[in-house]
Amino acid sequence: MYDVVIVGAGVIGCAVARELSKYQLSVCVVERESDVCEGTSKANSAIIHAGFDCVPGTLKAKLNVRGSKLLPELSKLLDFEFKNNGAFVLCFDKEQIGGLEELCERGKANGVDGVRVISGDEARAMEPALTDDVVAALYAPTSGIVCPFGMTIALAENAVKNGVEFRLSTEVKGIKKTDGSFTVLTEKGELEARIVINAAGVYADKIHSMVSNEKLSIIPRRGEYMLLDKDAGCLVSHTIFQQPTKMGKGILVTPTVHGNLLLGPTADDIEDKEDTATTRQGLDKVRQMAGLSVKGIPFNKTITGFAGLRAVGDTHDFIIGECKDCKGFIDVAGIESPGLSSAPAIGEYVAEIVGSIITLEKKETFYAVRKGITRMAELNPEEKNRMIARDPAYGTIVCRCEGITEGEIKEAVERPLGATTLDGVKRRTRAGMGRCQAGFCSPKTMAVIAEKLGIGIGDVKKNGCYESEVGEDA
Amino acid sequence: MREFELVIIGGGPAGMAAAIAAKENGIDDIVILERDTQLGGILNQCIHNGFGLHTFKEELTGPEYAERYAAKVYELGIHFELGAMVMDISKDKEITVISRTHGAETIRAKAIVLAMGCRERPRGALGIPGFRPQGVYTAGTAQKLVNCEGVIPGKEVVILGSGDIGLIMARRMTLEGAKVKAVVELAPYSSGLKRNIVQCLDDYGIPLMLSHTVVDIKGKRKLEGVFVAAVDEKNRPIEGTEEYFPCDTLLLSCGLIPENELSRSAGVELSPLTNGPTVDESLETSIEGVFACGNVLHVHDLVDFVSEEASRAGKNAADYIKGKPASPGVPLDVKPGNGVRYTVPSRLYTESADDGVHIRFRVTGVFKGASIVVSSGDNELLRRKGRIFVPSEMLDVVVKKENLELASGEIEVRIEEASV
Structure with missing residues (x-):
């Protein structure tokens, strides 16, 4: 019997798990995919929002502002990439400047530091690539960018270090409420739990309806993105939003923590919760709208396009709380934007709810610090040579675009919750995430994974679970 | 800090030929830095024949x-x-290098030959919408898997792009038992060599769909199929022409990009036309003592031309090290005119040309019965008529020294089309 079973190993499930691992609880995270960070958490804008956008008094406002304040420190403790780069919201129409002022007031009401409205010229002085059409901008100095994979994996690894169990490649098929506890039915057997936390992203409605008659609906809202080469990453230094208008929320242009340029997202409500395909129309829209904000975007430097699904609830706010008709079952649902920014605060908030159900006692020893995979490219020559002397694999560059060594890839597959797929290695090390998009490094990376898993190189997968494959064939 | 007179970056065909030429011209203090575990570069995965017809007058495989x-x-x-x-x-x-044996170190060079080759254009750069499943590879990655790792990526294949590696892989996959359903090419002509179309597609009954492209990729985890559509003259897909091809493998052979990140870090001037360094007739880049050759300079279709070009780069690097004075005067710009996409070199010193100067270039379309004309002002320096010029075949002309003396201002290379 676990004290808590968490369904879903996205950034929310992992943030909650890490927070609960501070207490004397047995916690298990169940995830249908073969890795953490496989859903919405892996395909989003990677922004830590300042918090000016949320309606004051909502959970979103409270948790966003709290989350963004926790992030800088958390990124240091858990060794993932975060940068406080500041953001603009651009206004292209003098008539609309009032809207910016409103946004600014909202930010102040939410407790966001330093937000102010500036002129188009002031904005261009700070960010020269902005187009001449910008008449005014809201400036939010506390806005930041993060590596969403790095953050989710760091939270998960630290949770493991503090005793949380992860069951990957394990889909939840049903949940039965019995007296005072739950039976979670999975494709790999049953788990008993006193508390179940639903962090299933776009599938949170499905998990919710396993135990509750209350209506909860999640609509997947697809967002398409384009990612440009690092050559283009220095075009802007801030995150650049467009003022929401009747025409929609606009398209952002932002550098990533790794120095690429990210454009997107579109916003299309769809039905299929698996439909992460990009479309010609979507990518065309991204190109066209991004060009309104920033001059001279070198679209020919595009290295990839992708789409993510935001889990949009029907309340315009996060849906977080114990289910009224099912005590001990906690929904953490409808975590659309600013979900990534709020994640650490959601962890705290959910821990409070758990504490209202069962008594929480702090562990004597909690390991708050986690060290990430070696980043050879960031080491000085002496440090590099120390690593190579220890293991020559750190002297072999496998991914030439990102300068990733065999040693780093070995670390990625050998860690707890290690990568088992090419995509898993990519999210942990960036091998394959550069301008050639894994053209050169795939065969070598496949060989490292194959050796670790004891399978043939040809059996190494780009994504997905190995067991289900066997099941399909059987 | 280790020091070498000549550091050659890349041990593929270009790097090896440059090193040999430099050595034969009196330079002993050379190092070739190769990232792979053996010399030879991409040739090692090109196990088909057809290499060396010009150089050795026989047909060799890539490894041979x-x-x-x-x-x-x-x-x-x-x-x-x-x-x-x-x-x-x-x-x-100063060259920063990392290896198992020497760790992270900085090497100083008197001269450098850039011979890093090129890479394939990935899917993202092509903007093909759809899912991102397993089963989408660049043709060269698939070639490496099949020929070096013994891994067959799939059984039902569609190939986008008719570049030479794509054509070679159409045959290779067929020989390995896969069904290659189509080679789909955006342009109205193939970007591969004619002989490869005959030997790799026609001989195996593989259809080549010109003026078509892949417009959607299906399958969330594993590739299930692709939609192919015809395109109009502006390369836009024509609605209603979509055809679905079930497949588990999509290979991309949609162009090669010279790999010049290092050149950029050194501050070498790059040409937007070739994506390679701009060079003069001695293959020297905008930085004195830094030379470039092979696919890092411009994409070649025949390795024989790579070797020849690299030999010149190696010899010129040797001359530089031995203290040959810098070319006198101001270089003339060499410009692509009608029907010419780029030229290598893009500038030349007429006085330092030994006997003749190679100008290499590609045409922008298919020209039948046309002439190559190299001119400067009113002076025609060279004229050569050809049966057919196609973009897939790099052209090479040698302008004689005595004709170069007629040049002033700038030199233009153009195609004069046959009068109809």
Whole structure:
């Protein structure tokens, strides 16, 4: 019997798990995919929002502002990439400047530091690539960018270090409420739990309806993105939003923590919760709208396009709380934007709810610090040579675009919750995430994974679970 | 800090030929830095024949062609280091390199030959919408998997792009038992060599769909199929022409990009037309003592031309090290005119040309019965009529020294179309 079973190993499930691992609880995270960070958490804008956008008094406002304040420190403790780069919201129409002022007031009401409205010229002085059409901008100095994979994996690894169990490649098929506890039915057997936390992203409605008659609906809202080469990453230094208008929320242009340029997202409500395909129309829209904000975007430097699904609830706010008709079952649902920014605060908030159900006692020893995979490219020559002397694999560059060594890839597959797929290695090390998009490094990376898993190189997968494959064939 | 007179970056066909030429011209203090575990570069995965017809007057496989040069490298005692990845080149020719054997170190060079080759254009750069499943590979990655790792990526294949590697892989996959359903090409003509279309597609009954492209990719985890559509003259897909091809493998052969991140770090001027360094007739880049050759300079279709070009770069690097004075005067710009996409070199010193100057270029479309004309002002320096010129075949003309003396201002290379 676990004290808590968490369904879903996205950034929310992992943030909650890490927070609960501070207490004397047995916690298990169940995830249908073969890795953490496989859903919405892996395909989003990677922004830590300042918090000016949320309606004051909502959970979103409270948790966003709290989350963004926790992030800088958390990124240091858990060794993932975060940068406080500041953001603009651009206004292209003098008539609309009032809207910016409103946004600014909202930010102040939410407790966001330093937000102010500036002129188009002031904005261009700070960010020269902005187009001449910008008449005014809201400036939010506390806005930041993060590596969403790095953050989710760091939270998960630290949770493991503090005793949380992860069951990957394990889909939840049903949940039965019995007296005072739950039976979670999975494709790999049953788990008993006193508390179940639903962090299933776009599938949170499905998990919710396993135990509750209350209506909860999640609509997947697809967002398409384009990612440009690092050559283009220095075009802007801030995150650049467009003022929401009747025409929609606009398209952002932002550098990533790794120095690429990210454009997107579109916003299309769809039905299929698996439909992460990009479309010609979507990518065309991204190109066209991004060009309104920033001059001279070198679209020919595009290295990839992708789409993510935001889990949009029907309340315009996060849906977080114990289910009224099912005590001990906690929904953490409808975590659309600013979900990534709020994640650490959601962890705290959910821990409070758990504490209202069962008594929480702090562990004597909690390991708050986690060290990430070696980043050879960031080491000085002496440090590099120390690593190579220890293991020559750190002297072999496998991914030439990102300068990733065999040693780093070995670390990625050998860690707890290690990568088992090419995509898993990519999210942990960036091998394959550069301008050639894994053209050169795939065969070598496949060989490292194959050796670790004891399978043939040809059996190494780009994504997905190995067991289900066997099941399909059987 | 280790110092070498000549550092050659890349041990493929270009790097080996440059090293051999430099050695034969009196330079002993050479190192070839090769990132892979053997010399030869991409030739090692090109196990088909057709290499060396110009150089050796016989048909060799890629590894055999590489071996001829590697043997010469051993024979001449040229020093090379494997598993050595160059991370950075500074403006003053300090090279940061990382390897298992020497760790992270900085090497100083008197002269450098850039011979890093090229990479394939990935899917993202093509903007093909759809899912991102397993089963989408660049043709060269698939070639490496099949020929070096013994892994067959799939059984039902569609190939986008008719570049030479795509054509070669159409045959290769067929020979390995896969069904290649179509080779789909955006342009109204193939971007591969004619002989490859005949030997790799026609001989196996594989259809080549010109003026078509892949417009959607299906399958969330594993590739299930692709939609192919016809395109109009502006390369826009024509609605209603979509055809679905179930497949588990999509290979991309949609162009090669010279790999010049290191050149950029050194501050070498790059040409937007070739994506390679701009060079003069001695293959020297905008930085004195830094030369470039092979696919890092411009994408070649025949390795024989790579070797020839690299030999010149190696010899010129040797001359530079031996203290040959810099070319006198101001270089003339060499410009692509009608029907010409780029020229290498893009500038030349007429006085320092030994006997003649190679100008290499590609045409922008298919020209039948047309003439290549090299001119400067009113003076025609060269005229050559040809049966057919196609973009897939790099053209090479040699302008004689006495004709170069007529040049002033700038030199233009153009195609004069046959009058209808």
